[in-house]
Amino acid sequence: MAGVTFPPFPDGAPARAVVDLDAVTDNVRALRGHAPSSALMAVVKADGYGHGMLPVARAALAGGATWLGVATAEEALALRAGLGGVDARVLVWLLAPGAPFADLVRADVDVTVAAPWALEEAVAGARAAGRTARVQLKVDTGLSRGGVTMGDLPGVLRRAAAAEASGELRVVGVFSHLACADEPGHPSIARQAAAFDAALGLVEGAGLRPEVRHLANSAATLTRPDLHHDLVRTGISMYGMAPGPLLGAPGEHGLRPVMTFQARLANVKQVAAGEGVSYGHLYTTAQDTTVGLVPVGYGDGVPRHGSGGSAGPGGPVAVGTGTDARVLRVAGRVCMDQLVLDLGPGAAERAGDVVTLFGSSDGVAHGATVPNAQDWADAAGTISYEIVTRLGTRVPRVYLGDHRPTEGEAQP
Numbered sequence: 001m002a003g004v005t006f007p008p009f010p011d012g013a014p015a016r017a018v019v020d021l022d023a024v025t026d027n028v029r030a031l032r033g034h035a036p037s038s039a040l041m042a043v044v045k046a047d048g049y050g051h052g053m054l055p056v057a058r059a060a061l062a063g064g065a066t067w068l069g070v071a072t073a074e075e076a077l078a079l080r081a082g083l084g085g086v087d088a089r090v091l092v093w094l095l096a097p098g099a100p101f102a103d104l105v106r107a108d109v110d111v112t113v114a115a116p117w118a119l120e121e122a123v124a125g126a127r128a129a130g131r132t133a134r135v136q137l138k139v140d141t142g143l144s145r146g147g148v149t150m151g152d153l154p155g156v157l158r159r160a161a162a163a164e165a166s167g168e169l170r171v172v173g174v175f176s177h178l179a180c181a182d183e184p185g186h187p188s189i190a191r192q193a194a195a196f197d198a199a200l201g202l203v204e205g206a207g208l209r210p211e212v213r214h215l216a217n218s219a220a221t222l223t224r225p226d227l228h229h230d231l232v233r234t235g236i237s238m239y240g241m242a243p244g245p246l247l248g249a250p251g252e253h254g255l256r257p258v259m260t261f262q263a264r265l266a267n268v269k270q271v272a273a274g275e276g277v278s279y280g281h282l283y284t285t286a287q288d289t290t291v292g293l294v295p296v297g298y299g300d301g302v303p304r305h306g307s308g309g310s311a312g313p314g315g316p317v318a319v320g321t322g323t324d325a326r327v328l329r330v331a332g333r334v335c336m337d338q339l340v341l342d343l344g345p346g347a348a349e350r351a352g353d354v355v356t357l358f359g360s361s362d363g364v365a366h367g368a369t370v371p372n373a374q375d376w377a378d379a380a381g382t383i384s385y386e387i388v389t390r391l392g393t394r395v396p397r398v399y400l401g402d403h404r405p406t407e408g409e410a411q412p
């Protein structure tokens with residue numbers, strides 16, 4: 001469980017993201033505890049929210065996930081190729097016209113029909129692949145994003161029932177997505193739940209018998225057991241973050257952060273009082289002080305909106321890993337490759353010392369609370385999802401845990 005030891009920071013490496021795959025496995029177990037009567041789909045789109053799609057998928061399956069969810073055809077095919085013969089159901093939900101339906105059907109991926117055109121392409125793909133397509137219908141119950149509208153649904157269901165009768169496809173699932181599940185009590189949740197029930201009634205009435213009906217994302221998994229249906233689709237919570245500030249801290253739900261983003265001070269030096277720091281001189285030193293240079297910036301995914309100075313406090317950074325670790329705020333602009341901390345007069349830090357932008361306190365900063373992705377989201381006016389997902393390819397992922405990729409295995 002908690003309390004892993006981080007490996008030493010390799011000499012010369014400016015930054016790293018430690019990804020604790022055991023935390024993924026444990027988080028999935030915890031989430032299954034929240035939804036004990038439903039199957040669990042681990043959502044691993046966008047390279048596993050920046051954590052690494054394949055390692056996260058394996059760790060999630062070890063925790064009891066039986067489904068994997070991705071957005072794009074490319075992700076679905078990469079998942080199948082990377083997992084080899086591993087037994088897992090895969091669903092892809094964001095397909096554009098001309099998507100490789102035949103390849104997806106051959107790879108035994110469930111394809112989402114979210115618009116009338118997609119039903120025709122799924123049928124064509126099934127014919128080309130010479131096998132029955134597994135189709136899941138996505139219904140728009142009020143997000144007004146993807147999904148078949150309630151108005152188009154009867155026609156799509158008639159066409160789907162005909163294609164099912166001729167063996168071209170089988171409707172194995174029906175699902176929808178919530179707009180405001182991270183705001184418990186938001187009136188749209190009840191409206192969408194009712195619309196989903198109505199859609200399920202139409203599906204039933206069309207003679208279709210899907211295996212799975214699903215609506216819940218992380219927020220609904222944690223707060224709305226009545227909406228769990230047959231399957232819950234968990235993304236952010238599986239990575240150890242709460243879906244939003246209104247849902248409390250991850251620990252309250254039995255979750256812990258998976259990713260820890262660290263860098264090493266590249267320079268520590270004295271700066272006189274009254275000097276401007278970083279581009280635009282957004283921050284001015286109040287006294288003779290010590291500044292520390294952190295060699296990560298927006299080119300690595302640190303949001304520039306996490307700059308600190310006259311416009312407000314910057315993103316938080318835990319400095320050090322020992323008992324004297326402390327949390328400071330970014331001083332001045334976040335640049336493409338670097339940012340600056342005001343370490344204060346007489347600071348003891350040295351170039352090479354480790355700083356932690358966000359993540360787990362495990363083996364990092366005893367005595368100081370390591371900021372989490374939500375803290376950075378608050379500082380930058382965004383959500384924790386974006387903070388982890390945008391972490392750049394320049395930052396090497398270092399995997400810990402039983403399911404870490406083996407030496408020589410291609411890292412995503």
Ligand SMILES: *Cc1c(COP(=O)(O)O)cnc(C)c1O
Nearest residue numbers: 043177217218233234235236237
């Ligand atoms: C991304 C996504 C999810 C996961 O949402 P979280 O809030 O990260 O749990 C679930 N379902 C669909 C359709 C998605 O696009």
